[in-house]
Amino acid sequence: xxxxxxxxxxxxxxxxxxxxxxxxxxxxxxxxxxxxxxxxxxxxxxxxxxxxxxxxxxxxxxxxxxxxxxxxxxxxxxxxxxxxxxxxxxxxxxxxxxxxxxxxxxxxxxxxxxxxxxxxxxxxxxxxxxxxxxxxxxxxxxxxxxxxxxxxxxxxxxxxxxxxxxxxxxxxxxxxxxxxxxxx
Numbered sequence: 752x753x754x755x756x757x758x759x760x761x762x763x764x765x766x767x768x769x770x771x772x773x774x775x776x777x778x779x780x781x782x783x784x785x786x787x788x789x790x791x792x793x794x795x796x797x798x799x800x801x802x803x804x805x806x807x808x809x810x811x812x813x814x815x816x817x818x819x820x821x822x823x824x825x826x827x828x829x830x831x832x833x834x835x836x837x838x839x840x841x842x843x844x845x846x847x848x849x850x851x852x853x854x855x856x857x858x859x860x861x862x863x864x865x866x867x868x869x870x871x872x873x874x875x876x877x878x879x880x881x882x883x884x885x886x887x888x889x890x891x892x893x894x895x896x897x898x899x900x901x902x903x904x905x906x907x908x909x910x911x912x913x914x915x916x917x918x919x920x921x922x923x924x925x926x927x928x929x930x931x932x933x934x935x
Contacts, residue, residue: 753792753795753829754828755828767796768796770922770929773923774931775800775856775884778801778882781800781801781804782856783805783806783854783858784852785797785808786845786857786858786859786871786875787809788809788840789825791829794808797856798837798838805837805838807841808825808829808841809841809844809845810825810840811844822842825840844861845871845874846870850874850878855880855882856883857875857886858886859886859887859888863901864900865902865904865905868887868906869908872906879934884920884934885917885931885932885933886931887929888929890927890929891903891927916934918935
């Protein structure tokens with residue numbers, strides 16, 4: 752059974768699952784690019800939603816509150832799924848990873864600075880197939896550091912810049928912690 756050190760996700764997991772199911776219901780099989788994987792909780796949730804999914808987890812596994820400890824937790828939590836080939840771990844920053852493969856779901860939960868979120872979204876956008884879903888996590892996150900340290904400004908700017916290429920998806924349960932779009 753997976754073990755997680757951070758339980759802030761526990762409060763949001765049901766809302767996230769309901770939204771993810773609704774936002775991706777039109778997709779037969781999920782081919783997920785996950786930017787930022789932390790301890791593996793979201794990757795495992797994708798597999799719970801769609802057991803035939805393939806989840807590419809891109810994370811440098813350094814530089815968080817738990818230091819490098821969370822990579823070992825990720826490895827333990829996803830050991831079976833990685834052995835089965837349902838989770839592919841890529842230990843790197845997304846900006847250092849090639850962008851040839853296409854996905855029908857992109858989940859951005861990596862570096863939360865506006866600059867990094869902008870980079871991740873712009874790089875992932877060509878990899879997202881038409882009809883695919885891009886989900887930004889922590890849209891409402893507000894640290895003390897200021898707006899350039901949060902995803903919200905970058906997400907709003909991305910949506911505005913690509914307005915003719917996307918549809919904003921509404922949450923099914925009022926949860927605004929994540930923002931989702933479908934590529935036209």
